[in-house]
Amino acid sequence: YGQAVESVIVRLPLNDKVFRDVDFPVNIPHDNFFDCIFAIMAVDRATAELGWKSNNEPNFGPVHRLATDNSDDLDGAFRTLLRKMNQTRRQEDVIMEIKHLNPTPIEAQRRGSNNNWAADSVYRAELRLIQEKLSCGVHAGPNRWCYMTSEKPDEHIALGYEEICLWARSIHDNDSDPDCLLPPRCLRLPGVSPTAGHVRANTISKPSIPPIHVNINNAPLLPKANINQTAPGPSARNLKRTHSVVSTEESSDSDGDSDEEALRLSDVIHRLHRKFPLLNFPQYMPLLKQEGIIYAETVANFSEDFYTDLGLTEGAVGQFLSSVKRILGSEKREKKRVRAYSRQYSVEI
The missing domain is CATH 3.10.20.90 (Phosphatidylinositol 3-kinase Catalytic Subunit; Chain A, domain 1)
Structure with missing residues (x-):
């Protein structure tokens, strides 16, 4: 057959x-x-x-x-x-x-x-950007590009026009990094998780490891300060204690972003400029920096009237505020997905 x-x-x-x-x-x-x-x-x-x-x-x-x-x-x-x-x-x-x-x-x-x-094609600028960044000197060809992870730079993942176009669409929609360091979630690349998005390849490639249980025979399960010495309870013999990252999920979600630098407003401005070139958002960066608005998280602290008085046109202000809010929301959801995926592949001890 x-x-x-x-x-x-x-x-x-x-x-x-x-x-x-x-x-x-x-x-x-x-x-x-x-x-x-x-x-x-x-x-x-x-x-x-x-x-x-x-x-x-x-x-x-x-x-x-x-x-x-x-x-x-x-x-x-x-x-x-x-x-x-x-x-x-x-x-x-x-x-x-x-x-x-x-x-x-x-x-x-x-x-x-x-x-x-x-x-004037919708994704032409993004296509040109990706073709430049993912061109490969080893596998040169008219219909061939390569993606390489920072962890395994010698492993080349071949990309064709279909993958390049999907990547360009993702960048155009502000759903992917324009530096092309990490592939968008819509691409199914070998060795890269399709759901983890911005999870690094070395984390994705590790197989799921079963929990490791530690038998504690001679010690109480809780510190002495938290144990009622007179209250009856189960014997400590042969009890299994599992340290689960799920118990710290709430604190990790609230503190997970504190170790990372906030999203720079200049990066957001560049993304908006590719999508709305006629609004010329980069011209406003000096004005925003003068007011100390360096990070995207700061934008929401000021009103539309403030930005209009600062010099932004009325047509640009609304698009600016809504786009920054949308990008921040997308970044936040992406980080939560990364943390959830990391917890799934964490080793319990």
């Missing part, structure tokens, strides 16, 4: 003459597939209309619908392609060719800035 096909080759048009083939797993989530498609093609998701054909269909035949808001279109396309790919008499590769049904006219493209009409 032949091995079942698990991926589909998708041919994407970059312009009238250049195409790129990308392998997609057939079980890729609907939204992730289209995020990658629009990022690679550098077209606007809100206005672009797509269709598809297989490479063995006539060029001038009808194009199959591929609506972004209907998952049945994508599922049906994959089923059709898999049927063709699993045919025993097949003599050539089966490729899903994406068709851009309403491309920008060439004249309109030329009226843009030096034909860089694709520069």
